[in-house]
Each structure stands twice: as C-alpha cells, then as structure tokens.
Amino acid sequence: xxxxxxxxxxxxxxxxxEDVINNNLDSRKHIVFQxxxxxxxxxxxxxxAKTAMNLGYRVTMLGMSRTKETVYTEIxxxxxxxxxxxxxxxxxxxxxERDMSKRNYKEFVDQYFESSKNILxxxxxxxxxTHDMYGIEIGxxxxxxxxxxxxxxxxxxxxxxxxxxxxxxPHNIQEYTKTFxxxxxxxxxxxxxxxxxxxxKLHEHYRLPQRPVVLTNSPKIEFFDxxxxxxxxxxxxxxxxxELAVYVGRVSKERGVDTVINALPYIDNLHxxxxxxxxxxxxxxxxxxxxxxxxxxxxxIRDYVPNEEVSSYIQDADIxxxxxxxxxxxxxxxxxxxxxxxxxxxxxxxxRLDAMENxxxxxxxxxxxxxxxxxxIVSAIRKVISNKKFYIKNIDDSLKYNRSWNKAEDELKxxxxxxxxxxxxxxDDQIKVFHGFSGAANQPSTISQAEKKLGYKSDFxxxxxxxxxxxxxxxxxxxxxxxxxxxxxxxxxxxxxNVFHYYFRTFYQMxxxxxxxxxxxxxxxxxRKTLIMTFQGSEVRYHSQFKRECPxxxxxxxxxxxxSNFPEKRQREFINYCRSIFDSLVVLDPEMQTYxxxxxxxxxxxxxxxxxxxGLATDEEQWKEEGPHIVHIPSRTTVKGSHFLExxxxxxxxxxxxxxxxxxxxxxxxxxxxxxxxxxIIVDQLRIGWYGVASVEAxxxxxxxxxxxxxxxxxxxxxxxxxxxxxxxxxIYEELIEIIKNRKRAEKLGxxxxxxxLKNHDSKVIAKQYIQLYKDKRDTPTPINFGLLxxxxxxxxxxxxxSRNTLVVLNKKVAGINKAITAKxxxxxxxxxxxxxxxxxxxxxxxxAEKNIELVLREKLQNTVNLTxxxxxxxxxxxxxxxxxxxxxxxxxxPFRVLKKIKKSKKS
Numbered sequence: 005x006x007x008x009x010x011x012x013x014x015x016x017x018x019x020x021x022e023d024v025i026n027n028n029l030d031s032r033k034h035i036v037f038q039x040x041x042x043x044x045x046x047x048x049x050x051x052x053a054k055t056a057m058n059l060g061y062r063v064t065m066l067g068m069s070r071t072k073e074t075v076y077t078e079i080x081x082x083x084x085x086x087x088x089x090x091x092x093x094x095x096x097x098x099x100x101e102r103d104m105s106k107r108n109y110k111e112f113v114d115q116y117f118e119s120s121k122n123i124l125x126x127x128x129x130x131x132x133x134t135h136d137m138y139g140i141e142i143g144x145x146x147x148x149x150x151x152x153x154x155x156x157x158x159x160x161x162x163x164x165x166x167x168x169x170x171x172x173x174p175h176n177i178q179e180y181t182k183t184f185x186x187x188x189x190x191x192x193x194x195x196x197x198x199x200x201x202x203x204x205k206l207h208e209h210y211r212l213p214q215r216p217v218v219l220t221n222s223p224k225i226e227f228f229d230x231x232x233x234x235x236x237x238x239x240x241x242x243x244x245x246x247e248l249a250v251y252v253g254r255v256s257k258e259r260g261v262d263t264v265i266n267a268l269p270y271i272d273n274l275h276x277x278x279x280x281x282x283x284x285x286x287x288x289x290x291x292x293x294x295x296x297x298x299x300x301x302x303x304x305i306r307d308y309v310p311n312e313e314v315s316s317y318i319q320d321a322d323i324x325x326x327x328x329x330x331x332x333x334x335x336x337x338x339x340x341x342x343x344x345x346x347x348x349x350x351x352x353x354x355x356r357l358d359a360m361e362n363x364x365x366x367x368x369x370x371x372x373x374x375x376x377x378x379x380x381i382v383s384a385i386r387k388v389i390s391n392k393k394f395y396i397k398n399i400d401d402s403l404k405y406n407r408s409w410n411k412a413e414d415e416l417k418x419x420x421x422x423x424x425x426x427x428x429x430x431x432d433d434q435i436k437v438f439h440g441f442s443g444a445a446n447q448p449s450t451i452s453q454a455e456k457k458l459g460y461k462s463d464f465x466x467x468x469x470x471x472x473x474x475x476x477x478x479x480x481x482x483x484x485x486x487x488x489x490x491x492x493x494x495x496x497x498x499x500x501x502n503v504f505h506y507y508f509r510t511f512y513q514m515x516x517x518x519x520x521x522x523x524x525x526x527x528x529x530x531x532r533k534t535l536i537m538t539f540q541g542s543e544v545r546y547h548s549q550f551k552r553e554c555p556x557x558x559x560x561x562x563x564x565x566x567x568s569n570f571p572e573k574r575q576r577e578f579i580n581y582c583r584s585i586f587d588s589l590v591v592l593d594p595e596m597q598t599y600x601x602x603x604x605x606x607x608x609x610x611x612x613x614x615x616x617x618x619g620l621a622t623d624e625e626q627w628k629e630e631g632p633h634i635v636h637i638p639s640r641t642t643v644k645g646s647h648f649l650e651x652x653x654x655x656x657x658x659x660x661x662x663x664x665x666x667x668x669x670x671x672x673x674x675x676x677x678x679x680x681x682x683x684x685i686i687v688d689q690l691r692i693g694w695y696g697v698a699s700v701e702a703x704x705x706x707x708x709x710x711x712x713x714x715x716x717x718x719x720x721x722x723x724x725x726x727x728x729x730x731x732x733x734x735x736i737y738e739e740l741i742e743i744i745k746n747r748k749r750a751e752k753l754g755x756x757x758x759x760x761x762l763k764n765h766d767s768k769v770i771a772k773q774y775i776q777l778y779k780d781k782r783d784t785p786t787p788i789n790f791g792l793l794x795x796x797x798x799x800x801x802x803x804x805x806x807s808r809n810t811l812v813v814l815n816k817k818v819a820g821i822n823k824a825i826t827a828k829x830x831x832x833x834x835x836x837x838x839x840x841x842x843x844x845x846x847x848x849x850x851x852x853a854e855k856n857i858e859l860v861l862r863e864k865l866q867n868t869v870n871l872t873x874x875x876x877x878x879x880x881x882x883x884x885x886x887x888x889x890x891x892x893x894x895x896x897x898x899p900f901r902v903l904k905k906i907k908k909s910k911k912s
Contacts, residue, residue, distance in 0.1 A: 038133070070086075162198075250324055256286055338359050439462065511524035593605065616705075620754060685750060
C-alpha cells in the first residue's frame with residue numbers, strides 16, 4: 005500500500021479511496037488496525053502497528069478524525085486513515101448529544117462503522133486488529149460486514165481498560181462499554197490485554213477458555229544505552245552523590261505526584277524530578293506547592309525525550325516513583341513508567357494498589373506505601389535508598405525481557421502466524437472438531453475435553469441461554485438471532501473446523517422447523533465439512549411409539565408442553581432432514597435406537613477423573629441411625645417421574661423408614677457434583693426406559709443408582725442387576741425399602757457400577773470412538789439425500805404459506821380491535837399498524853410479530869378502555885417471557901444459582 009498524499013495540512017479530500025491509496029503494490033498479508041481516536045499520541049497502538057510492519061505485513065490504521073472530513077496521512081511510516089468524526093453525520097440527523105453523560109455511544113459507534121465500512125472493504129484486509137473499549141464492538145461489526153461480503157478474516161482485539169473499574173468516567177460510557185464487552189468478548193479469535201491483573205480479571209469474570217495474552221507497553225531491551233551522555237542528573241546539574249527520585253509521564257491529582265513533593269521536607273538531600281511536557285494549571289500548582297514547602301530547589305521539571313531514550317535518560321536517578329491514587333483502573337494498572345524504571349535499573353517506590361503490590365511482592369525490586377500517605381512514602385523512600393543494592397540485584401535480564409516490547413513482538417509474531425495459518429492454510433488431514441450448540445447434559449463439553457486430551461483440536465461453543473447448568477465451554481454464542489449473528493458465527497467457525505458435531509438441534513432452528521431451519525448444516529455440507537448429529541432423547545422419541553412401547557410414558561400428560569411443542573410430524577420431518585444432510589446419526593442408547601434404527605450407538609460420556617470413585621457417603625453407624633442420603637436432581641420433574649418418587653418417600657416416612665432426602669433443581673454442574681458427592685443413593689428417572697447422564701455420573705462416583713430400564717431392552721446390559729436398581733413407578737416403593745435396609749448391597753452396586761462406567765462410559769473411550777467416526781466420514785462422506793431434502797423444503801414452504809395466511813387473519817383482528825377502540829373510547833385510535841412481511845422474510849420474525857402485536861394490544865386495551873382480549877375474540881396463545889442471557893447477571897447471581905431449590909425430609 006502507498007499513501008499518495010501524506011501531509012495533513014496540504015491534503016485534499018477524495019471521493020474514492022483509489023484516489024488516495026494504491027492497494028495493489030504487493031501481495032503481503034494486510035493487517036488493518038482500528039482505534040477510536042486520532043492515533044497521534046497513542047503509543048501502544050502505534051507500537052503494535054510498527055511491530056506488524058517489521059514482521060513483514062502490510063499495515064493500515066483506521067482512526068477517527070477530529071473534523072467532518074476523512075483524512076489520509078502517515079504517522080511514523082504507518083498508513084493512517086482518520087475516519088470522519090461520527091459527531092458530524094449524527095448532528096445532521098439530529099441524533100448527536102453534546103453532553104457526553106447523555107450521549108448514545110451505540111449510535112456513535114454504529115455511525116463510525118457506517119462511515120468506514122466501505123473503506124475497510126476496499127482495503128481488503130487479511131486480518132483485523134482492533135483496540136480499546138469501543139473497538140470490540142467495531143471489530144464485531146467489521147467482521148460481520150466483511151463476512152456478508154464474502155471476506156472471512158481473523159480478528160484480534162486488544163483490551164486496554166478494566167471496564168468495570170471505569171468509575172471516573174460518565175455512567176453512560178461505562179454502561180455502553182460494559183455492554184459492548186459482555187456481548188462480544190467471546191467473538192474475537194484472540195485477545196490481548198495490558199496487565200497480568202487485567203488478564204486474570206477478564207479470565208475469571210467471563211470464564212474465558214483462554215486467558216488473554218499480555219502485551220506490556222514497555223521499551224525494547226536494545227533501546228537502553230549505558231553510555232548515554234545527557235542523563236537526568238547531568239541535565240539538572242546534580243552530582244552522583246545527590247539522591248534523585250524520578251517520575252515520568254502526565255501529572256494530575258490522580259497520579260499522586262503531590263505526595264512525593266509533600267515528602268521532600270522530611271528527606272534531606274532528596275531531589276525529585278518530573279519528566280513531562282505537560283504545561284497546565286496542575287503543573288503550576290506543583291511548582292507553587294514546592295515553594296510553599298520551601299523545597300523548590302530540590303524539585304525539578306524536565307521535558308520528554310524520545311520514547312526510546314527514556315530509560316537511558318533516567319538511568320542515573322536513584323529511585324523511580326509511581327504514586328498513583330486509588331481511582332478508576334489504578335488497581336489493575338502497571339504503568340509504562342514502571343517498565344522504563346526497570347530498564348533503567350532503578351528500584352521502585354509505588355503506592356499499594358493491587359497490581360503493583362503483586363508485582364513488587366513477586367520481584368522484590370521496591371517498596372510500597374498507602375496512596376496519598378506522606379508518612380508511609382517517606383519511610384518507603386528511606387528504606388529503598390538505604391538498601392538500594394538489594395533491590396537492584398533483583399532487576400535481572402529475565403525481568404527486563406518480561407517487561408519489554410521484545411516479548412510483545414514475540415507474542416504478536418506467534419499470534420499473527422497462527423491465525424493466518426488457521427484461516428488461510430488448508431489442513432484437512434488434521435481433525436478439527438466443533439461441538440455445539442447447547443449444554444446437552446454436558447456431553448459436548450465432556451467429549452470435547454477428552455478429544456483435546458487425545459491431542460485433537462476440539463472446542464465446545466454454546467448459546468448463552470443454552471448452558472443453564474454452567475458447563476465448561478470454550479466460548480459462548482451470544483445474541484444469536486436469525487438475521488444477524490448466526491451468519492457471523494458460521495463464517496468464523498467454518499474457517500477453524502472441518503468436523504461439526506451437532507447435539508439434538510441445528511444452529512438455525514425455528515419453531516416447527518420452519519425456514520431457514522437447518523440451512524447452516526446445508527451450507528457446511530456444501531463447504532465439505534463432516535457433519536455428525538448426536539440425538540439426546542425427547543427430540544427423537546416418537547410420541548405414538550413411546551406411548552405404545554413404554555407403559556410409564558407421559559405422552560397424554562404432556563408435561564410442560566413437551567409433547568405438543570414438538571408434534572410427532574415435526575419430529576419425523578426433523579430427523580428426515582438430518583438423514584438427508586448429516587454424515588452420521590448417533591444415539592446414546594438402545595432405547596433411542598428403537599426410534600431411529602439406522603443410527604449408531606455411542607454411549608454417554610463421563611470424565612471419570614472429575615467424577616472419581618467416592619463410594620457411599622454415609623458410614624454404617626450413621627446409615628443405621630439416620631438412614632442413607634437419597635438425592636434426586638431432575639431436569640424435568642414429570643418427565644423423570646419425580647412425583648412417583650415423592651409418593652414412595654412419603655409412604656416410607658409414614659412407615660417409619662429412616663432416610664434423608666434432597667431434591668434440587670436449577671443447580672450448576674459444579675453444585676450438582678457437590679450434592680452427588682454427599683449422596684448414597686441417586687434416583688435418575690422412572691418413566692423413560694434407559695439410564696441417562698445422571699446415572700452415568702452417579703455410577704462413576706460409586707453411588708447406588710435407581711433407574712427404570714424397559715423390559716425389552718434389559719438384555720443389552722447383561723450385568724444390569726449388579727450395577728443399578730431397576731425400578732418403575734409401580735415398584736419404586738419396594739425397591740427403596742430393599743436398598744435402604746441393605747447397605748452392603750448399595751455399596752456393592754456402587755463398586756460394580758464404577759467398573760462398568762470405566763469400561764463403557766469413560767470420556768476417553770467415547771472420544772476415541774467419535775474420532776474414528778470422524779475419520780471414517782472424512783474419508784467416505786455420506787452423500788446428500790436430495791429426495792428427503794426436497795421433502796423438508798416442501799414442508800417449510802407449506803408452513804411459510806400457512807404463516808402468511810395466519811398473518812392476514814391477525815391483521816383483520818387488529819383492524820377490528822382498532823375499530824372497537826375507536827367506537828368505545830374517546831381517546832385517539834391506537835396507532836398499531838397491520839404487520840407486513842415480505843415473502844422473503846424469515847418466518848421466525850412472524851412469530852415475534854404475533855407475540856408483539858398481542859402484547860401491545862393487551863397493554864393498550866387494559867390501560868385505556870378496559871376491554872379484554874377475550875371479549876373481542878383474540879385468544880391468548882403466547883406466553884411472553886423476557887429471558888436474560890447468562891452474562892446479563894453478575895456471574896455469582898446467574899439464573900442457575902437463583903433457581904436453586906432444595907427440600908429435605910424430616911428425620912424419622
């Protein structure tokens with residue numbers, strides 16, 4: 005790339021980017037950086053871009069102009085495009101708020117994106133690298149836009165600030181930036197940040213699968229020149245014996261430099277110098293303060309030297325000071341000046357803030373004081389001066405490297421190379437597996453982790469609302485709606501993986517499997533990806549067959565609409581679609597295979613190391629006195645037969661049988677494991693006909709398990725009676741009595757069950773079976789069944805037409821309601837307009853429209869003319885709930901913790 009016009013003062017403005025940039029001069033990989041400022045003075049952003057240039061990449065930086073024009077220029081050899089400031093386009097449409105505390109920063113960011121997106125497209129980036137708290141939203145918009153234009157590129161984001169600590173900025177800025185980060189933090193391909201403490205906080209708060217890599221904004225090792233002539237003491241006119249404390253950087257009340265000046269009267273012969281170009285009222289205040297304290301002869305201010313000379317310039321000082329007060333992000337901050345002090349070989353005196361305290365305690369290169377505490381800083385400075393050699397010897401080459409830009413360059417080099425290889429180097433011989441898109445009883449997570457241990461690239465990503473039990477995952481898919489985010493994720497994932505392992509649903513999955521349900525699988529199949537579908541249970545359990553073959557079925561009861569929400573016709577259509585596209589259909593047990601005979605069985609998996617053998621939790625004496633601890637944690641109470649269990653337990657209690665009982669729902673997986681550990685007997689399900697993940701996890705722990713196995717399926721497990729108690733609603737009472745009275749039998753069942761699990765359900769065993777399946781299907785893909793696929797399309801077209809017809813009827817009712825309101829009320833007629841949907845509109849939006857129309861009508865009618873929907877013939881069909889994503893809550897207040905419900909029986 006070549007900037008044809010470089011001087012901002014002389015530049016003309018151009019309509020087309022081709023008039024300004026020649027984008028065809030070389031074929032090097034092109035990295036486009038973005039930051040929402042004018043770039044000048046942003047040393048970190050410039051250093052990263054220069055590093056990329058030195059690594060041999062083409063580099064362009066997108067910044068933000070301070071004017072209403074886009075400016076093309078260069079800074080330190082970097083091609084810069086300063087995008088028109090969003091303020092000006094927003095002012096034209098009356099959307100810009102001059103008061104920063106009231107400004108809508110989503111509109112501001114969106115306008116920046118709109119102004120820059122076509123420039124970005126013309127630049128044809130091979131990688132996007134965004135910076136700072138607004139960049140994470142801009143990067144997401146860039147990557148999504150480029151994907152829609154057929155350009156799928158990797159994206160790196162660099163987090164500069166701890167947003168939750170931005171208490172010194174207007175509240176609206178904090179809220180917008182918190183939202184940007186919360187929604188997008190899983191979306192970049194790689195995250196950098198500025199300090200170890202901030203990396204830890206991000207990793208912990210969002211439970212990121214990979215801790216962000218730290219790039220310290222530090223000098224390069226080779227910049228230091230021990231023969232530098234004009235050192236700081238020489239510049240001031242001090243001798244080597246004079247003691248000098250130095251501070252480098254901007255000054256303000258928050259930076260705490262006045263604390264050092266206030267300490268000078270108590271430390272004889274100590275000089276203090278500030279290296280800064282700042283010329284403002286606060287600088288004058290510091291000069292005035294020194295005069296008031298009569299230490300003006302020992303207080304000095306010197307101008308900046310070039311960045312690469314700072315450490316050399318200050319090397320003959322005696323102490324580097326970092327007297328930050330406690331504000332904003334200061335607790336996670338290790339300022340650039342600290343690295344400059346280290347490279348100059350200076351011991352450090354710093355205020356006691358979290359990041360600096362951890363750093364100094366680890367490396368023992370200085371002392372600390374409470375922020376703004378003059379007495380403590382005096383003590384710290386005296387201690388460092390008297391023991392200076394001790395601290396200096398701890399400033400070794402390893403520390404200098406870890407706090408250098410040399411290390412940052414190494415990290416950048418590795419990251420760029422890895423991402424370019426991942427996105428642009430085809431390596432189909434290596435299995436790379438994506439598991440998604442829901443928690444699925446921890447199966448995707450368990451299998452993915454086992455495949456990793458076997459040496460394969462394997463990741464699990466799930467919807468934020470599909471992981472209510474808080475299973476371990478590699479990333480979350482946030483805000484997945486049809487129109488916007490799903491294509492973003494499919495584009496990203498298709499570059500990284502060649503095997504897509506689905507669990508019970510497709511990515512696009514509308515009600516009734518309407519269009520465009522399943523289109524993601526078709527697109528991936530066309531892209532020569534291997535597709536595996538593992539069913540989990542109810543989605544394939546045909547209602548009529550379930551009712552016929554299982555005497556304890558719940559079909560007629562329809563608990564939580566589990567039957568009516570997914571009619572058998574739709575079940576069969578969904579499975580036929582999967583048959584038409586997927587390379588293999590997998591079920592977890594023989595019961596499920598009765599519904600899909602052409603599937604293969606691969607057992608449920610459990611990590612037997614995490615669920616290591618414990619055995620019974622209650623010893624013989626306690627068992628005799630209080631009875632065993634019985635635990636039941638159903639995912640759906642009616643489906644699992646919880647009421648039959650409770651009836652049996654109530655009868656046992658009335659009969660004087662001793663036991664303790666815990667019933668719980670809504671637990672996280674970690675909480676579930678903790679409760680399982682305390683159990684002796686775990687009851688799984690009494691109505692379905694085969695044991696589930698709860699049984700497998702319990703057996704792995706060596707617990708006695710009670711579960712219902714269908715009579716016609718018992719032959720599949722020859723040792724069944726030796727590993728669990730087979731009970732159903734008719735026999736649960738008698739089986740409970742038997743196991744409660746016989747602790748030795750319970751103990752033996754647990755021991756045998758553990759051996760059974762190690763052989764048949766250990767995650768490493770299951771992972772090997774899946775790896776072999778992936779390889780087989782990579783070698784011999786299953787062709788698309790166009791006949792079945794065509795049936796799916798025809799069904800979806802039929803549903804689309806039926807939806808349009810429903811909409812016509814609904815609009816007529818809206819018109820009737822408007823007429824009724826006009827006739828019966830003196831208010832202005834409602835402004836509800838009939839909903840129009842274009843033929844190409846995705847049908848899911850229709851469902852939203854129906855819900856929204858009913859919700860608005862209900863509010864308007866009840867709040868104005870006191871009519872009810874029932875009186876005018878519009879029946880309630882929808883339950884409208886506003887569900888929050890998992891990160892809409894503080895982590896420790898997530899829904900799965902709030903919903904916790906535990907009930908214990910009284911002791912007999």
